[in-house]
Amino acid sequence: MEELEKMENLSTNLLITSIPFVEADLGLFTTVIMTGDEVTQDVSTIMQLEEAKESINILDEFPDKEIIFKSSKYEFIDTSEDKRKTPSLYIIKQDYNEISLLNIIVSPISELNITKTSEVIDYIAQSTAGVFRRTDTLRNNDSLSEEEQQDELRKNLRDLVEFYQWQILSEESLQKSTEQGVQAPMITNSLLLKAEIIRDQVQCMGGCGKTFSKETAPAGVQCECGGEIVITPPSLNLAKVSYVYPEGLKEIINNENAITPESLLMYTKESIMSPKLLTSLNQLSSLKFHDFISIPSMIGYKSKLTNDLINVHLNYFLSSEDEIYIFTCTTDTRYSDQRLVSAVSLPVIMRAFQSNFQGENNWKEVIQRSELKDWITTPFVKIKTLNQFSSLSDILALEIRSDSNE
Amino acid sequence: MSDEIKESQSFFYSPKDVVDVVSEFQKLFSKLESNIKHFIVSQPTFLIELRRKIKTEIGFLSPQKKDMALAIFGIIVTEDIIKKYDPIFFAEDISALMDATDKKTSCTDDEFIGLLTSFLNTLKTVTHSITIIINNFISLKSLNLEDRITRQILIQRHFSTALTEANLCFEVGEFKIDLRFIISIFAHIIEKLLEENEVIEKAKSAGMIYEGIIKTYPLKEGEDILYDIININIIESYYDLISQAFESKIQKRLEVAHEQQVEIQREFQRSSEQQTDQGRIEQILASIEQALYEVMKIQREMTEAKRQNLEKNIEKVMRRLAIEEFGVQDIADQQKYMQYVLDTWFSIFEEYPQMCLPLIDVKQYTKFVSDPVEYIEENKQTIIQQLQFKIRRHTTGERFTPGNLANAFSHIIYEITTNSSVLTLTFDK
Numbered sequence: 004m005e006e007l008e009k010m011e012n013l014s015t016n017l018l019i020t021s022i023p024f025v026e027a028d029l030g031l032f033t034t035v036i037m038t039g040d041e042v043t044q045d046v047s048t049i050m051q052l053e054e055a056k057e058s059i060n061i062l063d064e065f066p067d068k069e070i071i072f073k074s075s076k077y078e079f080i081d082t083s084e085d086k087r088k089t090p091s092l093y094i095i096k097q098d099y100n101e102i103s104l105l106n107i108i109v110s111p112i113s114e115l116n117i118t119k120t121s122e123v124i125d126y127i128a129q130s131t132a133g134v135f136r137r138t139d140t141l142r143n144n145d146s147l148s149e150e151e152q153q154d155e156l157r158k159n160l161r162d163l164v165e166f167y168q169w170q171i172l173s174e175e176s177l178q179k180s181t182e183q184g185v186q187a188p189m190i191t192n193s194l195l196l197k198a199e200i201i202r203d204q205v206q207c208m209g210g211c212g213k214t215f216s217k218e219t220a221p222a223g224v225q226c227e228c229g230g231e232i233v234i235t236p237p238s239l240n241l242a243k244v245s246y247v248y249p250e251g252l253k254e255i256i257n258n259e260n261a262i263t264p265e266s267l268l269m270y271t272k273e274s275i276m277s278p279k280l281l282t283s284l285n286q287l288s289s290l291k292f293h294d295f296i297s298i299p300s301m302i303g304y305k306s307k308l309t310n311d312l313i314n315v316h317l318n319y320f321l322s323s324e325d326e327i328y329i330f331t332c333t334t335d336t337r338y339s340d341q342r343l344v345s346a347v348s349l350p351v352i353m354r355a356f357q358s359n360f361q362g363e364n365n366w367k368e369v370i371q372r373s374e375l376k377d378w379i380t381t382p383f384v385k386i387k388t389l390n391q392f393s394s395l396s397d398i399l400a401l402e403i404r405s406d407s408n409e
Numbered sequence: 410m411s412d413e414i415k416e417s418q419s420f421f422y423s424p425k426d427v428v429d430v431v432s433e434f435q436k437l438f439s440k441l442e443s444n445i446k447h448f449i450v451s452q453p454t455f456l457i458e459l460r461r462k463i464k465t466e467i468g469f470l471s472p473q474k475k476d477m478a479l480a481i482f483g484i485i486v487t488e489d490i491i492k493k494y495d496p497i498f499f500a501e502d503i504s505a506l507m508d509a510t511d512k513k514t515s516c517t518d519d520e521f522i523g524l525l526t527s528f529l530n531t532l533k534t535v536t537h538s539i540t541i542i543i544n545n546f547i548s549l550k551s552l553n554l555e556d557r558i559t560r561q562i563l564i565q566r567h568f569s570t571a572l573t574e575a576n577l578c579f580e581v582g583e584f585k586i587d588l589r590f591i592i593s594i595f596a597h598i599i600e601k602l603l604e605e606n607e608v609i610e611k612a613k614s615a616g617m618i619y620e621g622i623i624k625t626y627p628l629k630e631g632e633d634i635l636y637d638i639i640n641i642n643i644i645e646s647y648y649d650l651i652s653q654a655f656e657s658k659i660q661k662r663l664e665v666a667h668e669q670q671v672e673i674q675r676e677f678q679r680s681s682e683q684q685t686d687q688g689r690i691e692q693i694l695a696s697i698e699q700a701l702y703e704v705m706k707i708q709r710e711m712t713e714a715k716r717q718n719l720e721k722n723i724e725k726v727m728r729r730l731a732i733e734e735f736g737v738q739d740i741a742d743q744q745k746y747m748q749y750v751l752d753t754w755f756s757i758f759e760e761y762p763q764m765c766l767p768l769i770d771v772k773q774y775t776k777f778v779s780d781p782v783e784y785i786e787e788n789k790q791t792i793i794q795q796l797q798f799k800i801r802r803h804t805t806g807e808r809f810t811p812g813n814l815a816n817a818f819s820h821i822i823y824e825i826t827t828n829s830s831v832l833t834l835t836f837d838k
Contacts (some may be wrong), residue, residue: 130636140627176418195719
């Protein structure tokens with residue numbers, strides 16, 4: 004029991020708020036970091052993490068502008084044992100008017116309820132927007148100084164985050180219980196990604212922010228620029244991809260831009276953690292994960308107009324110490340075509356992958372023996388060359404060409 | 410302790426259904442509309458008296474609206490819609506209400522009645538929600554939560570929903586209202602409570618509070634300000650006063666909770682005692698199960714060798730149990746051990762009811778065979794007597810020891826399992 008409490012105190016809860024101040028070019032970033040029930044005061048870590056604001060922007064660059072990123076859950080995998088490890092990592096994003104909130108949780112708790120948690124983040128974003136609107140009005144009336152306004156924002160944000168953290172750790176009301184299902188979604192496509200695991204890198208946390216491999220790293224713990232050199236957790240470099248999709252996907256989705264090979268990959272690609280963010284989090288969190296690779300297990304998107312949900316479910320296969328396959332299924336509540344497969348089959352598909360997949364060679368066989376057997380499977384293409392293919396059928400043509408060459 | 414915290418989830422405010430809010434509006438609206446004229450005609454003295462009292466406060470109203478307002482106050486008093494409503498407060502509230510809805514300059518008669526309907530319903534709704542919120546507040550405080558957490562629970566799980574509900578009372582009348590006025594209604598009801606509890610001297614009217622809030626809080630609408638407007642105007646202003654007003658109630662609740670805690674602990678000890686008893690019976694059962702199964706289920710013969718083996722096993726278990734419980738091999742509490750033995754027997758009968766046969770009167774056989782479980786249940790006392798009699802017969806000496814109890818036990822089992830009537834009878838499904 005005491006052990007458990009200790010573990011919980013290792014939970015790090017990070018909230019980066021972006022507020023559109025007129026004076027500042029990029030707006031103001033207010034960051035609150037909590038470890039256990041303590042608020043971190045360390046300014047340098049806060050500064051470091053505000054760089055994570057890059058990720059806020061990246062996550063919204065979709066060809067389909069209507070789709071926005073909501074949340075993602077990551078698992079850490081120890082490649083030497085092929086085992087899932089604590090902590091788990093969650094990213095939740097919420098916008099309210101012009102306020103953007105990015106919440107990152109690194110925690111031993113592996114069963115956070117994303118639906119409920121998103122509601123809480125929603126409330127925090129909304130409330131912060133209200134505090135901002137009031138203090139801004141008062142400031143325009145000259146009844147509040149800029150400094151006082153920032154103090155008020157910070158204080159309120161801190162109160163809200165403290166309560167949020169308390170709900171996770173003490174009350175446990177944001178853990179477990181079933182996720183709320185809106186409507187039975189359909190699986191629209193599936194991917195198999197091959198990624199290289201890049202290890203043994205170090206990074207400068209100072210001004211230059213350079214990454215070095217262990218061999219080329221400057222001797223000692225300091226970079227030439229004076230920054231501290233730290234270990235980078237292993238990161239993933241996506242190499243190849245194969246698509247699985249139903250015949251007639253073009254007619255079903257009826258938006259050519261949304262089904263180009265690049266945009267289909269985007270949903271997964273953008274959620275692979277950037278090495279920089281991972282390194283910063285590893286530095287900050289009391290739970291260390293620099294030996295583990297992080298893989299998303301669920302990524303959630305939302306349609307701004309209709310509140311439809313697009314979720315990517317992921318699984319992995321570790322083929323060697325340096326190579327991993329990531330299997331994804333995208334579910335979407337916007338479509339209900341007969342040619343799609345219901346998400347009810349998702350657990351069966353995931354299980355089939357887990358038990359049958361052995362590598363690239365039996366990939367097609369795995370699909371043919373699963374619930375997706377009627378779908379088209381493309382050959383693997385290098386992700387670097389993906390921009391040469393404007394549609395999925397172009398990739399398929401590759402196979403036909405190579406077949407006829409034989 | 411941590412379980413106690415988890416209980417906090419069960420304290421929240423759940424608002425009324427929209428349908429109810431709409432029907433309450435319609436009901437009160439038609440009541441006021443149809444009774445105003447009647448009241449003006451039938452109660453002239455009351456109205457003159459009232460007009461004299463609040464003449465200056467409602468001076469801004471047109472003469473016709475004045476009559477309507479006075480009549481509505483009459484209806485409130487005679488029909489007991491709002492209890493103990495001060496006429497001066499009523500006048501101040503109407504003034505603020507007209508300001509908060511931008512109706513001071515132009516307002517039709519229907520709108521005026523509608524506004525008052527919404528206002529009165531809000532007053533009632535808020536009175537109700539505050540009662541629940543204060544009750545939950547006392548419960549939350551008795552969970553020993555930190556104040557910063559309790560404050561957030563009050564804002565997020567109580568006042569936010571209650572404020573939205575109160576706002577709905579105006580929305581159903583198609584009025585757009587300054588949220589600060591609704592907050593003032595909440596503040597007024599809270600002040601009335603504080604006055605009752607003698608924490609403040611005199612509560613202010615909602616109208617009066619509104620005059621103050623609009624000077625300091627600049628925003629009047631938007632879902633985004635729910636948190637902020639409550640935090641500043643309710644929590645920061647009244648949280649400490651409410652804690653102070655209900656301090657004794659909270660203390661009392663804490664004491665009751667503590668007593669319950671002690672009681673629960675006692676219960677727990679008792680039930681765990683029972684559980685260990687259960688464990689003892691199971692241990693004895695385990696030592697004889699094998700033999701019983703062989704004889705009763707697969708028709709192996711009960712032999713003297715088996716009986717001796719049983720005796721040894723049972724004796725071993727009993728000794729161990731005696732050491733476990735009393736630290737010595739000799740059993741001090743004889744009756745208690747007799748009880749274990751008897752309980753063990755009844756557990757055996759559950760599995761093999763036919764083993765009960767030698768213990769019952771021959772005349773009862775048919776009754777027993779037709780429903781052995783019920784029979785055993787009904788005649789438990791007689792069977793116990795028979796068993797005790799048999800056990801005594803097989804034990805030598807005054808006291809029960811693991812040795813002589815095991816000896817008796819195994820002999821009785823031997824006797825029963827070599828009885829041909831027992832062996833021919835089965836209740837297997």
